[in-house]
Amino acid sequence: MPKQKTLYICQQCGYETPQWVGQCPDCKSWNSLEETVVTTQKSAISSSRNVATAKTVKLSEVQPSSFSRLSSGIGEFDRVLGGGFVPGQVIIIAGEPGVGKSTILTQISRQLSDKKILYVCGEESVSQIKLRAQRMGYEADNLLMFAETDVFAVTQAMQDNAGLDLVIIDSIQTLTTSELNSAAGSIGQVRGCTQLVTNAAKRLGIPVILVGHITKQGAVAGPKVLEHIVDTVLYLEGDSQHLFRVLRTSKNRFGPVSEVGMFEMEEGGLREVVNPSELFLENRQQTSGSCITVVMEGYRPILFEIQALTTPTAFGYPRRTASGFSVNRLQVLIAILEKRCGLNLSNQDVYVSIAGGFKVAEYAADLAVCCAIASSLKDKPIDPKTVVYGECGLSGEVRRVPHEERRAQEAKKLGFTGVVSASRIKSVSKALAQVL
Numbered sequence: 001m002p003k004q005k006t007l008y009i010c011q012q013c014g015y016e017t018p019q020w021v022g023q024c025p026d027c028k029s030w031n032s033l034e035e036t037v038v039t040t041q042k043s044a045i046s047s048s049r050n051v052a053t054a055k056t057v058k059l060s061e062v063q064p065s066s067f068s069r070l071s072s073g074i075g076e077f078d079r080v081l082g083g084g085f086v087p088g089q090v091i092i093i094a095g096e097p098g099v100g101k102s103t104i105l106t107q108i109s110r111q112l113s114d115k116k117i118l119y120v121c122g123e124e125s126v127s128q129i130k131l132r133a134q135r136m137g138y139e140a141d142n143l144l145m146f147a148e149t150d151v152f153a154v155t156q157a158m159q160d161n162a163g164l165d166l167v168i169i170d171s172i173q174t175l176t177t178s179e180l181n182s183a184a185g186s187i188g189q190v191r192g193c194t195q196l197v198t199n200a201a202k203r204l205g206i207p208v209i210l211v212g213h214i215t216k217q218g219a220v221a222g223p224k225v226l227e228h229i230v231d232t233v234l235y236l237e238g239d240s241q242h243l244f245r246v247l248r249t250s251k252n253r254f255g256p257v258s259e260v261g262m263f264e265m266e267e268g269g270l271r272e273v274v275n276p277s278e279l280f281l282e283n284r285q286q287t288s289g290s291c292i293t294v295v296m297e298g299y300r301p302i303l304f305e306i307q308a309l310t311t312p313t314a315f316g317y318p319r320r321t322a323s324g325f326s327v328n329r330l331q332v333l334i335a336i337l338e339k340r341c342g343l344n345l346s347n348q349d350v351y352v353s354i355a356g357g358f359k360v361a362e363y364a365a366d367l368a369v370c371c372a373i374a375s376s377l378k379d380k381p382i383d384p385k386t387v388v389y390g391e392c393g394l395s396g397e398v399r400r401v402p403h404e405e406r407r408a409q410e411a412k413k414l415g416f417t418g419v420v421s422a423s424r425i426k427s428v429s430k431a432l433a434q435v436l
């Protein structure tokens with residue numbers, strides 16, 4: 001006889017408690033606990049300890065398993081996956097609504113036209129998907145559409161359709177299981193359904209892509225609770241102001257993490273950006289306040305233009321504004337420039353922006369930000385064939401950053417002749433003297 005019990009589950013982190021509380025004790029978010037009725041069946045295995053135990057094996061005797069990977073047909077997507085789909089791999093692709101998750105999945109389906117793909121659509125209607133496919137000029141002969149939200153029907157369909165090469169579920173939040181009484185999209189449902197789909201994927205050896213929506217707070221409905229169930233977590237990022245999209249891995253059991261894929265949004269879908277540096281250096285003006293830096297995105301060096309503008313402060317308090325760069329870091333760098341390099345910025349508003357709308361978080365951009373600010377303040381342009389990178393320390397020193405050689409090579413490949421970095425220059429003031 002199945003037993004019913006009531007649990008309160010945090011919708012942000014998955015914390016469970018038998019009693020309602022206003023604030024989640026785990027993740028400290030308010031009013032995030034939701035009542036969930038869980039049907040529990042006493043497991044037959046849990047009480048017995050007579051399970052067959054696995055044998056220990058020497059690591060040196062383990063044969064490295066080689067997976068036959070299924071290429072997605074999109075180079076940038078394969079790069080992020082580490083070469084393609086692995087049988088039984090469960091991937092969650094998360095992103096804000098409208099960022100292009102469904103578009104990229106339709107494109108993968110188009111690329112895999114000789115493969116059999118099950119497309120579970122709980123989010124959109126079949127005719128909506130048909131319209132998008134038509135817009136992209138895609139016949140969709142290989143797509144088996146399945147408009148269903150019950151997870152058991154989905155796993156049954158995975159089993160019944162022999163010879164499936166890929167399963168796409170759009171989205172995991174729409175799936176429900178009758179075993180849980182909570183609403184679709186709640187953490188209990190999402191977690192339960194992900195577990196059931198994962199079990200089916202492993203058993204049948206079919207790769208599965210789950211679409212996950214990001215909530216208003218910026219989290220996939222329970223990324224933390226799903227992360228340990230699935231094999232790979234991908235985030236598709238981008239904003240409505242700019243046309244490019246970045247696909248990042250935050251977990252990958254079958255490939256490298258921190259790898260990124262770049263795409264550009266076009267009318268017919270997302271286009272791969274094979275050489276992002278060229279894209280970000282387009283429309284460059286040879287004025288003061290512009291400095292080129294090299295930032296590592298995953299294992300790929302990318303050149304960015306850092307722009308700075310200094311103007312005399314009109315009000316008493318100088319403004320520091322940054323887009324695509326941390327304002328806190330900018331304030332630290334301004335302090336270094338004032339104290340260690342003798343620049344007077346206390347009566348100047350400073351604006352810093354990364355051209356192209358990209359976000360740069362790496363400290364390697366520090367020195368270039370300093371050079372751009374100094375260049376704008378002195379109204380002297382920096383040599384357009386010079387790249388600058390290095391981390392700035394509080395005592396005004398320039399620190400080495402990882403992959404200096406690869407950064408220099410990428411710059412050279414794009415025709416830059418001068419490199420200002422920690423291996424050549426030791427202090428910020430010397431770097432400024434060199435570029436200006």
Ligand SMILES: [Zn+2]
Nearest residue numbers: 010013024027
């Ligand atoms: Zn919580």
